[in-house]
Amino acid sequence: MNPVAAPRQILIVDDDPDFATATSRALALEGIACRIAHDGAAAMAELADGQIEIVLLDIRIGPEDGTELAARMRAAAPGLILMLMTAYASVDSAVAALKAGAYDYLRKPFFLDELMQSLDRCFQLADLRRGKARAERELVQIRQLETTSRLAAGLSHDFRNMLAVIQANLSVLDERLHKADALKPYAQDALEAVQTAETLVARLLGFARARPMSGPPVDLRSLVSGPTDMLRRSLCAEMTLTVGLPDQPLLAPVNPGQMETAVVNLLINARDATGGTGSATIVLEHVWRGSDYARLTVQDDGRGLGPDALEHALEPMFTTKPDGTGLGLPMIQQMALMGGGDFRLVNAAGGGARAILELPCLKPGQGSGENM
Known part of the structure; x- marks a missing residue:
């Protein structure tokens, strides 16, 4: 799967303010x-936040x-992509670069x-590196899921x-204890605990038996709106839920039960994150x-x-909830990866958490009743 394109950004390091400003303005149009940094100290400071991948650097500062x-x-940021500039080109300077x-x-x-041709090559290299890193992370996650699935099955x-x-x-x-017996409530509590344990075992078994998504394409709109309407009337009754769905059917070959369970898990997480009285926005859309x-x-x-949750939230059995099982998000991740999609968690710029599930689908309008 192609990684999401990162914002196109570079660092210009040049002691000529006019050149740096003019170049920056020209690139902004692209x-x-x-x-911009005008000396070495400023350039090193710009690397501190880890956001810079590409540097346009004058050979004399x-x-x-x-x-x-x-x-x-390069020592401070080993993955940095450097493009050197000079007004005094020579074989020696090229070798030094x-x-x-x-x-x-x-x-x-x-x-x-x-400049744009050179920068395009730099951006392509950066994209390839990110894609490779993402593929390696997903491979590790798939192996973790496979190991956990085998363990869960056993x-x-x-x-x-x-x-x-x-x-x-x-x-x-x-059955043999009289209703007035002092031990009756203890037996009933124990039976309820067994039923709770059976529910957890069923979730473990469902996790272990998950298979790649298949079957005829299903309109995702109903699989999103149905669970959302249900939770709006029950567990999320005190929340404000805003739903955005496409006008046309959005068809994908998903397991309806898995998809609805994913929506329920994400909304329950939103409820827990807001104390049950906040708001959540649910958007389904087509992307290329x-x-x-x-x-x-x-x-x-x-x-x-938090940092710990961002790093480990998709790992099986990791949870920040006292009564959590640590299976909800990994099951969504498993569904996404096995279906050729992607699932990730980020913090939104305006505050709050954002869960993003992407799955292969048909082009809007393709496969709908009017075209069949």
Whole structure:
């Protein structure tokens, strides 16, 4: 799956303010945001937030040697893509630039189209790196899910057998205890605990038996609106739920039960994050990611996710809730990955958490009744 394109941004390091400003303005017209640094200290400071991937660096920064600065920058940010510039091009300077780790080399003065061609190569490299890193993360997640699924299958079988024995004995005790017996409430509490345990085992078994999505394409609009309307009347009755659905059918080959369960889990998480009285926005839309995808976004106005939750939330059995099982989000992740899609959690810029589920779908209008 193609990664989401990152914002196009670079750092210009040049001691000539006029050149840096003019270049920045020209690139802004091409949709590229620029930061500017006029010396080595400022350039190193710009790397601190980890947002810079590409640097346009003059080989001479006042009294500083640009190649030495390039080496320091690469040491601070090993993945940095450096493009060096010089008005004094020579074989020696080109060799020095390559030794400093430069990806490309430009001679001043240059035309905007020359710069754009070089920057396009840099952006392509950055995209490839992000895609590779994402694929590696997803491979690790898939292996974790496979291991957890096997473990869940084994545990579910053993637990079910033990629970069957416990429930049978508790039922006998409950039946033989008189209603006024002081032990009656304890037996009933124990039976309720067994039923809760059976529900958890059923979830574990469902997690273990998950299979790639298949079957005829289903209109996702009903699979989103149905659970949302149900929770609006019950668990989310005190929340403000705003739903945005496309006008045309959005068809995807999903398991309806898995999709509805995903919507329920995401809305319950939004309820818990807002204390049950906040608001959540649910949006289903068609997006183009090299092919057609359906994107479901659920965003709440809670406090957002802490660093630990952002890092581990999709790992099986991880939970921040006292009564959580740690299976809800991993099950959504499993469904997405097995269906060729993607699932991720981020903190929204305006506050709150945002869950984004993307699944392959048909082009809007394709496969609908009027075209069949």
